[in-house]
Amino acid sequence: MELAKIFIVALLVNNVVLMRFLALCSYIGMTSEVGQSVGMGFAVTFVTVMATAATWPLYHFVLVPLGLTFLKILVFILVIASLVQLVEFYLKKNIPGLYAAMGIYLPLITTNCAILAVTFENIDYGYSFIESIVYAVGVSLGFLLAMVLLAGVRDRIKTSPVPKFMQGTPILFIASSLLGVAFMGFSGLIK
């Protein structure tokens, strides 16, 4: 039950993009087509879960016993960066199909702030390993959801008469604002 709550809160109530403004660069930059946004969403999901699985044990079994918790920022960013590199090499060599589908997004997500934020929050909230993984999955599927929603909206914007002063980027923020209002409706879901 506790796990389901963590998942729902991460996915809808505190949606990572629309409620917490993380990963905005890829949210604005990679949603011009639905296909592209789905690829990016799954790549982020994959890396977030991997990064959580790597950083949680590292923090609790290496940094805490050695009293080096102040190195958290430095260690986590390096772990994530090298993890992304390794995953890229592995996919390129062994699963070329998957690499073709999401490989191009991998270098971009090293500096995706949602991933780093998830790994920090797992520590700050005191989650256990299982809870951390569930939280990571929830957050990154929330990211995927927001990406697909905006990509759909952008498809409609292309054929709609947008006021001149709103054309281009401003209308994307206005649309996101409206999506955010809709997501606020979920806040009553969890007490």
Place this chain on the structure above:
Amino acid sequence: MKSLWKTFKQGIIYENPLLMLMIGLCSALAVTSSVANGLGMGLAMTFVLLFSEIVISVFRKVIPNSVRIPIFIIIIAAFTTMVDLVMKAYFPDLSKSMGVFIPLIVVNCIIMGRVEAFASKQKPLTAIFDALGMGLGYTWVMIAISAVRELLGNGSLAGIPVMPASYQPILFFILPPGGFLVFGLFISFNIWLKGRMEKSAKERA
């Protein structure tokens, strides 16, 4: 001296990271629900940017080209950790309300972008002016956005109530969707202003 001033002005106006280049948006929208947060984030960012640019610019000839990105990340992460610890020790309330966004300065595109594109190629003195221009350019936009949001959403400025008591705060502006709306309008205004400036420059020519 003149070129230094020009570098400084680039960051403040013509290449403003938030309004013109549109990078580093995450923190700009997330922490601007009050002026104090906006100012704190802006200064924290300026500090990290300034010192990362100085260090990287001083060592630019020693850093091997092939491993420069990891080295940049380590330097930036070191200064971010400093800011994080100082904020936690001296401004616990501010640090709490900004939460995870202080450590996230490390992956802010503005810093990585300036370090890679500017500091790794320029002399330290030029890099200082670039960092100050970019950092203060970021800060003033943060203050502007948060002033609009706090004024409309809470009826106050930097914690001091300025609206008449009969004013009913529009809570929407403090909530996340309000951040998107205000920023969208800022960009819209900025595009209009840019169009006007180009037009008048053409007429003068």
